[in-house]
Amino acid sequence: MITYFLCLVLFCIGLYAILRQRNIIKIIIGIVICEYSVNLFLVLFGYKMGGRSPLHSPEQSITNMVDPLLQALAVTSIVIGLATTALFVAVAIRLYDKYGTFDITKIHELRG
Amino acid sequence: MIQHNANKGMSIIVKSIARILTGFVLLYGIYIVLHGHISPGGGFAGGFIIALSYILIMLAFGKEEILQRVPQATITILESVGAIMFLFIALLGFSSGYFFRNWLPEGTPFKLLSAGTIPISNVALALLEVSLGLFGIFLVLVLLKFSQKK
Amino acid sequence: MIEINLLLGFIIIAAIIAVNAKDLLSAVVAVGVSGLGICITFLTLKAPDLAITQLVVEILCLMILVNATIKKDLPFSVSGRWFLNTLITIIFLIAFLYIGYQAISGIPRFGHPTMRVASIYIREGLEKVHAANLVSAINLNFRAYDTLGEATILFAAAIGVMAVMRSKGRKKKEERETE
Numbered sequence: 001m002i003t004y005f006l007c008l009v010l011f012c013i014g015l016y017a018i019l020r021q022r023n024i025i026k027i028i029i030g031i032v033i034c035e036y037s038v039n040l041f042l043v044l045f046g047y048k049m050g051g052r053s054p055l056h057s058p059e060q061s062i063t064n065m066v067d068p069l070l071q072a073l074a075v076t077s078i079v080i081g082l083a084t085t086a087l088f089v090a091v092a093i094r095l096y097d098k099y100g101t102f103d104i105t106k107i108h109e110l111r112g
Numbered sequence: 113m114i115q116h117n118a119n120k121g122m123s124i125i126v127k128s129i130a131r132i133l134t135g136f137v138l139l140y141g142i143y144i145v146l147h148g149h150i151s152p153g154g155g156f157a158g159g160f161i162i163a164l165s166y167i168l169i170m171l172a173f174g175k176e177e178i179l180q181r182v183p184q185a186t187i188t189i190l191e192s193v194g195a196i197m198f199l200f201i202a203l204l205g206f207s208s209g210y211f212f213r214n215w216l217p218e219g220t221p222f223k224l225l226s227a228g229t230i231p232i233s234n235v236a237l238a239l240l241e242v243s244l245g246l247f248g249i250f251l252v253l254v255l256l257k258f259s260q261k262k
Numbered sequence: 263m264i265e266i267n268l269l270l271g272f273i274i275i276a277a278i279i280a281v282n283a284k285d286l287l288s289a290v291v292a293v294g295v296s297g298l299g300i301c302i303t304f305l306t307l308k309a310p311d312l313a314i315t316q317l318v319v320e321i322l323c324l325m326i327l328v329n330a331t332i333k334k335d336l337p338f339s340v341s342g343r344w345f346l347n348t349l350i351t352i353i354f355l356i357a358f359l360y361i362g363y364q365a366i367s368g369i370p371r372f373g374h375p376t377m378r379v380a381s382i383y384i385r386e387g388l389e390k391v392h393a394a395n396l397v398s399a400i401n402l403n404f405r406a407y408d409t410l411g412e413a414t415i416l417f418a419a420a421i422g423v424m425a426v427m428r429s430k431g432r433k434k435k436e437e438r439e440t441e
Contacts, residue, residue, distance in 0.1 A: 003263070003372050006270040008362045010277060012355050017281040019351050025286055025331055029293050032323065033277050036300050039316075043307050044266075046380070049373035053308040054396040055152065056388050058222050065396070069380045071309050072400040076412045078312070079156050082319045083244075083419035089330050090251060090426045144314070149393040152310040154401070160318040167325070191420060195413055202410065221392040230393055233402045233409075240413060247420050248322055252329045254427050 003044060010037040024092045024102045028085065035081040039074050046070035120174030130172035137165040148234040150222060155237030162238065163245020175253050187246045194239030201229055201236065263373070266306060273299040286331040294324045311397045 014037060017030025046067025054068035092102070099107050116127055144151075145158030170178040219226040273296045280292035297320040304313040370376055377384075383400060393399040401409055 001366060001372065003266055003270065004366045004369075005363060006267065006274065008359060008366070010270070010274055012359060013274065013277045013281060015358075016351060016355060020348065021281070023286070025327070026281070026289065028327070029280055029289055032293055033280065033296065036273075036297060039312075040300055040303065043304060043309055043312065044372070045369070046375050046377070047307050047373060048375060048377075051308060053152075053310055054384075055310075056221070056394040056396070058394075063384070065384050066308050067375055067377050067380045068383060068396040068400055069377075071312055072397050072405065073408075074309075074312055075154075075156060075315055075397065075401065076408055078315050078319050079241075080412060080415055082323055083416050085323050086248060086251060086326055087419050087422050087426075089326050090423045093254075093330060094426055148398050149395050152395060152397070153314055154311065154395070154398045157311075157314040157318055160315075160322065164318065164321065191417070195417055198410070198413055202406065219392065221388060222394055226392045228391065228403070230391070230398060230402050233406075234398070237409070237413065240416060244416055244420055245322060247423060248326060251423055251427065252326060 004041070007037055007041045007044060010040070022103055022105060024095065024104060027104075028088050028092065031088065032081070032085060035077075039077055039081075042070050042074045042077070114169070114173055114177055117174075120176070122172055126172050130168050134165050134168050137168065138162060141165065145234055145238040146224070146231065149226065149230045150224075155234040156241055158234070159238035159241025160245050163242045163248070166246060167249055170249055170253075178249065182246065184250065187243045187250075190239055191243035191247075194236050194241075194243065197236040197239070198233060201232055205229075266303060269299055269303045269306065273303070287328070290324065290327045290331055293327070294320065297323075311395070 011034055014030045014033035017033065018027055021027055021030065046069070048064065048066050051064050051066040052062055054065045054071065056062065095107060096102055101107075114127075114131065116124060121127060141158050141161030141164070143158075144153035144161060145155060148154040148158065166178060166182065216228045216232075225231070276292050276296035276299060280289045280296065283289040283292060297316065301313050301316045301320065304310075304316055383396065383404065387396050387399055388394070391399045391403050393403070
């Protein structure tokens with residue numbers, strides 16, 4: 001249970017960065033940390049004590065594997081995280097180009 | 113061989129090592145893509161590794177080398193080809209049942225030509241990922257241009 | 263599993279440094295370190311496929327972030343009502359952690375998952391698909407719709423990045439025409 005709780009603490013650190021920081025790059029860092037913690041939680045949920053990695057081998061027949069369904073889900077999630085981070089950084093650079101600063105309290109026009 | 117121009121890119125040590133290493137990185141990426149159904153890896157990781165070999169050349173030699181070897185139109189075409197190939201393989205499953213059915217004969221396990229349509233799907237996904245990684249390069253190049261203008 | 267708890271402690275320390283650093287480049291490097299810790303944790307949890315993917319995606323993400331933060335400084339300024347805002351945030355996070363702890367007490371213990379669907383995949387995966395890598399077989403054969411959806415998302419992100427990065431040229435042309 002300590003392991004799950006530490007994963008939740010990592011998510012809270014990312015959430016604190018999203019809520020309280022004033023620089024857009026720090027907000028993006030907070031989103032990236034939140035994503036790492038969610039992927040880690042998915043893999044932690046499917047771990048079996050004394051299990052083996054989900055690959056078949058030609059010599060032996062393996063019956064005690066860890067959960068492969070959650071790992072397939074986590075692969076998809078990691079690659080999607082990269083795509084959204086690239087889009088965030090592109091929008092942040094356009095904002096810097098227009099306003100000259102990364103500070104979110106100085107970016108106040110809704111349309112531009 | 114890529115010539116050494118002292119004005120652009122990094123020092124000559126980095127350039128010599130990058131010249132030697134790029135071929136190995138490319139070969140490793142192709143190996144991971146093709147053996148996606150036997151050993152860990154698959155289309156996603158392998159495609160990104162192939163893109164990383166181009167990124168190594170761009171970081172060591174400056175951006176003109178990559179821009180004259182891989183023009184921007186090629187990247188768009190590569191991405192569309194990858195996505196359409198994946199969808200085409202899925203639609204061909206209609207020929208023997210339902211959408212996304214595995215329509216190639218499955219051979220013996222642990223050989224390279226087994227597991228039905230999975231190797232072809234791996235190659236299609238790898239093409240998509242390679243072009244995405246190269247899009248990342250172009251995003252970085254535009255960022256460099258912005259930061260140098262100020 | 264004491265080593266997983268130690269690795270998680272290391273990742274949490276790196277994340278705290280990333281959030282509180284004054285220099286933007288140090289914060290990005292700290293995020294890279296925490297991603298590397300996540301990759302090692304995936305290896306300890308017997309997931310080699312995920313470790314390869316996480317490492318490569320981490321490298322690309324770092325490349326984009328580092329190039330976005332070169333030569334741009336962090337404006338350090340503290341506005342009024344700083345104490346009240348931080349207090350409200352901390353109270354909210356403590357309430358979130360408490361409710362999360364109640365939720366965690368309800369799921370099965372760490373290390374004994376209830377694999378109802380996954381046990382069917384493990385038993386019948388090799389004879390139905392003849393693929394040795396079960397994660398690939400699930401991703402591309404049993405659950406191929408999700409991979410199609412993911413390809414669509416990647417496509418949309420690439421188009422989005424291209425659209426956002428290119429509008430500068432068109433605006434300049436419009437300005438030239440109206441002059």
